[in-house]
Amino acid sequence: MNDDVEDLDINDPEKPHHARFRILVCIDGSDESYRGLRYAAKIAKGEDVDIVLCYVRPADQGLRSGGLQMDVARGNMLEWGLELPGLTYLKKGRDLLMELGNLRDDWAEQAFHTDISGTSLGDNKIDYTAKSGKKIVLKLKVARDVVTGILDQWELGHYDLIIIGASARWSGKGLKGFFDPAVAEKIAIHAPCSVLVARDLEIGHGHLVCTDGSEAATEMIKKDAYIASLCECPISLLAVAPDVESEGEARKTVNGARKLLVDMDVNVAETLTRVGNAVDEIVEAGPDYSLIVLADGGKNGLERFFVGSVAMKVVQTAHNSVMVVR
Amino acid sequence: MSDGDPGPAKPGSVRARTAGRALKLVKPIAGLRRRGNYLYFWEKRWFFIAMAVGVGLMYMPTPEGLTSAGMTILAMSVVATILFVTEPVPLPTVALLIVIGQVILMGIESKEVARSLMSDSVLFIMGSLMLAVAVVKQKLDTRIAWILVRMTGTKTSRIAFGIALVSGVLASFVGEHTVAAMMLPVGITLIQLTSNDPKKVRNLAAVLLFSISYGCSVAGIGTPSGGARNAIMIGYWKEFFYDPLNPESFQYLIDYVHWMMYAYPIFLIQVPFVTIILLITFRPEYKDLSRAVVKLRAQVEKQGAMKAGDWVAILIFFLVLLGWIFGSAEYGMGTIAILGAAAFLIAGLVAWPDVNSGVNWGVVLLYAAAISLGVQMKDTGAAAWVAQNFLDILAPLGMDKGVGLWAAVSLLTTTVTNTMSNGAAVAVLGPIVLKLAVVAKESPIVLGYITAVSSAFAYLTVVGTPACTIVYASGYLKTTDFLTVGWKMVVMSTIIMLAAAGLYWPLLGG
Numbered sequence: 001m002n003d004d005v006e007d008l009d010i011n012d013p014e015k016p017h018h019a020r021f022r023i024l025v026c027i028d029g030s031d032e033s034y035r036g037l038r039y040a041a042k043i044a045k046g047e048d049v050d051i052v053l054c055y056v057r058p059a060d061q062g063l064r065s066g067g068l069q070m071d072v073a074r075g076n077m078l079e080w081g082l083e084l085p086g087l088t089y090l091k092k093g094r095d096l097l098m099e100l101g102n103l104r105d106d107w108a109e110q111a112f113h114t115d116i117s118g119t120s121l122g123d124n125k126i127d128y129t130a131k132s133g134k135k136i137v138l139k140l141k142v143a144r145d146v147v148t149g150i151l152d153q154w155e156l157g158h159y160d161l162i163i164i165g166a167s168a169r170w171s172g173k174g175l176k177g178f179f180d181p182a183v184a185e186k187i188a189i190h191a192p193c194s195v196l197v198a199r200d201l202e203i204g205h206g207h208l209v210c211t212d213g214s215e216a217a218t219e220m221i222k223k224d225a226y227i228a229s230l231c232e233c234p235i236s237l238l239a240v241a242p243d244v245e246s247e248g249e250a251r252k253t254v255n256g257a258r259k260l261l262v263d264m265d266v267n268v269a270e271t272l273t274r275v276g277n278a279v280d281e282i283v284e285a286g287p288d289y290s291l292i293v294l295a296d297g298g299k300n301g302l303e304r305f306f307v308g309s310v311a312m313k314v315v316q317t318a319h320n321s322v323m324v325v326r
Numbered sequence: 327m328s329d330g331d332p333g334p335a336k337p338g339s340v341r342a343r344t345a346g347r348a349l350k351l352v353k354p355i356a357g358l359r360r361r362g363n364y365l366y367f368w369e370k371r372w373f374f375i376a377m378a379v380g381v382g383l384m385y386m387p388t389p390e391g392l393t394s395a396g397m398t399i400l401a402m403s404v405v406a407t408i409l410f411v412t413e414p415v416p417l418p419t420v421a422l423l424i425v426i427g428q429v430i431l432m433g434i435e436s437k438e439v440a441r442s443l444m445s446d447s448v449l450f451i452m453g454s455l456m457l458a459v460a461v462v463k464q465k466l467d468t469r470i471a472w473i474l475v476r477m478t479g480t481k482t483s484r485i486a487f488g489i490a491l492v493s494g495v496l497a498s499f500v501g502e503h504t505v506a507a508m509m510l511p512v513g514i515t516l517i518q519l520t521s522n523d524p525k526k527v528r529n530l531a532a533v534l535l536f537s538i539s540y541g542c543s544v545a546g547i548g549t550p551s552g553g554a555r556n557a558i559m560i561g562y563w564k565e566f567f568y569d570p571l572n573p574e575s576f577q578y579l580i581d582y583v584h585w586m587m588y589a590y591p592i593f594l595i596q597v598p599f600v601t602i603i604l605l606i607t608f609r610p611e612y613k614d615l616s617r618a619v620v621k622l623r624a625q626v627e628k629q630g631a632m633k634a635g636d637w638v639a640i641l642i643f644f645l646v647l648l649g650w651i652f653g654s655a656e657y658g659m660g661t662i663a664i665l666g667a668a669a670f671l672i673a674g675l676v677a678w679p680d681v682n683s684g685v686n687w688g689v690v691l692l693y694a695a696a697i698s699l700g701v702q703m704k705d706t707g708a709a710a711w712v713a714q715n716f717l718d719i720l721a722p723l724g725m726d727k728g729v730g731l732w733a734a735v736s737l738l739t740t741t742v743t744n745t746m747s748n749g750a751a752v753a754v755l756g757p758i759v760l761k762l763a764v765v766a767k768e769s770p771i772v773l774g775y776i777t778a779v780s781s782a783f784a785y786l787t788v789v790g791t792p793a794c795t796i797v798y799a800s801g802y803l804k805t806t807d808f809l810t811v812g813w814k815m816v817v818m819s820t821i822i823m824l825a826a827a828g829l830y831w832p833l834l835g836g
Binding site for chain 1: 369417451455458459462465467501502503504506507508510511514515518553554683684685686688689690692693746747749750788789791792795796799800801
């Protein structure tokens, strides 16, 4: 389909399968991450969707453990027959997928190991492949830090969607946490694909798609139509007008978006307009839906950070899950 | 995008799916937007900020009372501290930069800088890390676990106290990281044998695991071999005040036993409080762990009797301990530590590749550079200048002498140690505090002990002490747990330490 990317990782077992929709679910053992996984499982009912579960362990900094490598402690745990937390989290995720029927015993299983310098454990991966070619992958990754790990994983797999819980376990530790944004936010800023930040993610309340009529928003609506069609979620459209005079404009935007969706054979559950500050109104309307869907403003990471966009502000302040589509 | 044709409308339609796939053509564009250079600068931003601060300080007019060399070393210390806390580059890089800075910015001869990197304290840090790996590899932890539960019985509260005490006593001699690494599986095994569902044993897990980490943390101050910071402080005392020609300065040569007399009681008094604080804060779900203890016993019995190698390991360890107590004045603690490491290697109880991969040599380098920087702080007068200014700030608060000053130093150390490793905190603060004592006409010994002991009060964060970091790797604890219980620990430890400084140390004639 698109040969330009094909030659990027030609020798890598995780090279992109462009005919397939690939979801990267970041697992950190928190409830949020498993809710995200449940949602991924819902999207991935079809045969053409793969799920990759990824746990990233930050590489040791040595100084924190007083000069004794953490691997000595980890090795001792393994000798006691104890599993390291990352593996336990991933297995729990696998069991959840089994329970939901996304993974069955008759799938082919294959394990891979890659050495990473500076740690005795390295990257580990288990592939489960169905006869139809559908794949579920468990990946335990070692990286400099969690954000780098997840972004590196994207480079390997060119995923279409990253799902990450907005939980605390992976956020900056100690003083670092105060001046470093949380991992989920960083991923939402830097990832080149759509990112779903899961916060109390519940299945079945539909998508609240926020549009401003821009080209980016139009692309976003098309993409979300695809994702919503995978999980059969109802779509609601929302446009926010800055003041009462321009409400008509907002109405026109929503109707345009509705027509676009209807042309794609997608049902629109409702269309809404609101008046006020875009971020506040979206955040306030959000909790009635499973997730808020927004277009990324099309800025690059640096601009996004300094200028900020409605999408990023919503990610930071929303009470429920947010998907930034790009 | 080719998705305009109308058709039957329903969610999940094939048409919408095809449209979505066509959208994947956008991929190459997304590819261009892949993490570019800006992310590099973003990730390293603290490095550039630190460098800018350093250059700014160097070009600032030199304040009164400070030499230009003192200003340079001060700028280097500020830059190093920013880099320690924010970690934009691998930490050993900071050590390399310190060495480079000393030669290029300070104009010190490279031979001199190289010489200042190695000292008995650094040898001790290196040797005790090698010993730590050797001790963990002996697999004595199952025995210790078994002895422990035999002594304590099966009540949770007693097991928690036993873990804190046993971890503590061991950690006071072999270092907290060693014991945390050894005891972590014991704690997790007891938790997992009680219940496989982490949610059902959350509080129990917190009590047992914090008993290990806080038991180790409060004990790390007990003896000079309990942690790198103790060796660093002993090194500073000698470097700052010892003069072979002046018999009066001999009191600044602190030996093993002398340190223990000051610090060991502080550790012992804290242990029961650790258990009480943990039990009150977390209230474990299970009051009795008989099921887990029975299964643990079965596991230990599978191992069979103690082997000859186990006895040799214990013997070597006791000889090293005796060496530290009786021989460190003559041969230096570092020499005895590396002698012990050599003995383990000669006896074949540990393989060199294990030692090599188990010790983070970058940390040794880092401590070497930090101590060298600290000595330069003294030589250039920068430490005295900072001490004088700090004292001027404290004077209006009435904290420039006595208990007020002790509390101020303790608070400063606790703050710094919670943001970086405690060894680094002592290496950075030591010179300033010792000069502070001189300016304020207080005993450098007392203030030195207060700094070293307070550096163990890093209960608030995961990165504060090695034991906390190691225990956090179990996956059972949350970062917020450290805050919930940590502040109580800080209050308790500070009170006990100040009480010891006011009531107990004077009895020792310090």
